[in-house]
Each structure stands twice: as C-alpha cells, then as structure tokens.
Amino acid sequence: MDEMECCCHKTKDRSEKEKKDMLNRLSRIEGQVRGIKGMVEKDAYCPDILIQVAAVNAALNSFNKVLLSKHIKSCVTEDIKNGKEETVDELVTVLQKLMK
Numbered sequence: 001m002d003e004m005e006c007c008c009h010k011t012k013d014r015s016e017k018e019k020k021d022m023l024n025r026l027s028r029i030e031g032q033v034r035g036i037k038g039m040v041e042k043d044a045y046c047p048d049i050l051i052q053v054a055a056v057n058a059a060l061n062s063f064n065k066v067l068l069s070k071h072i073k074s075c076v077t078e079d080i081k082n083g084k085e086e087t088v089d090e091l092v093t094v095l096q097k098l099m100k
Contacts, residue, residue, distance in 0.1 A: 025063050032056045
C-alpha cells in the first residue's frame with residue numbers, strides 16, 4: 001500500500017470506484033430517509049413507518065460493516081506494520097461507539 005492511502009493524517013485517499021460505491025449507498029439511504037419523512041407528512045400508519053426506519057438502520061449498518069472492513073484491511077493493517085500501535089486503541093474506541 002502506498003503512503004497516500006494511509007490514514008495517518010486523518011484523511012483517506014479512496015479509488016474513484018470505492019468513493020462512487022460509498023456515495024451511491026448513501027444516496028439510496030438518503031432517499032429512504034426522505035421517503036420516511038414523506039410518510040410522516042402523509043400521516044402514514046406507525047408500523048409502516050417503523051418498518052421503513054428498520055430498513056434504513058439495516059442499510060446504515062451494512063454501510064458501516066463495509067467501511068469498517070476496508071478500514072481494518074487498509075489503514076489499521078498498514079499502521080500496525082509501521083509500528084503505530086495507537087491505531088488499535090482508536091479502533092477499539094470506534095468499535096465501542098458503534099456498539100452502543
């Protein structure tokens with residue numbers, strides 16, 4: 001992995017494909033949230049809204065799993081190889097926040 005892909009500076013250079021895939025997922029999620037807003041505006045039945053909210057939560061969790069996997073396989077692995085053990089502490093903190 002080249003140095004530009006390292007998370008050392010709290011940024012991450014992503015390939016155009018990776019960035020496009022992430023943005024497409026987020027756009028779909030954004031559309032789902034707008035749909036929920038429309039349901040509320042139209043006084044939709046509560047269980048119908050709740051089901052859509054659950055779908056958005058599942059989509060966000062899926063997004064997080066993909067992003068976390070890529071982070072571990074690139075940034076975390078590279079930082080550990082380079083002796084940056086504090087990256088493990090950062091990962092533990094992130095996992096604790098994700099599991100709240």
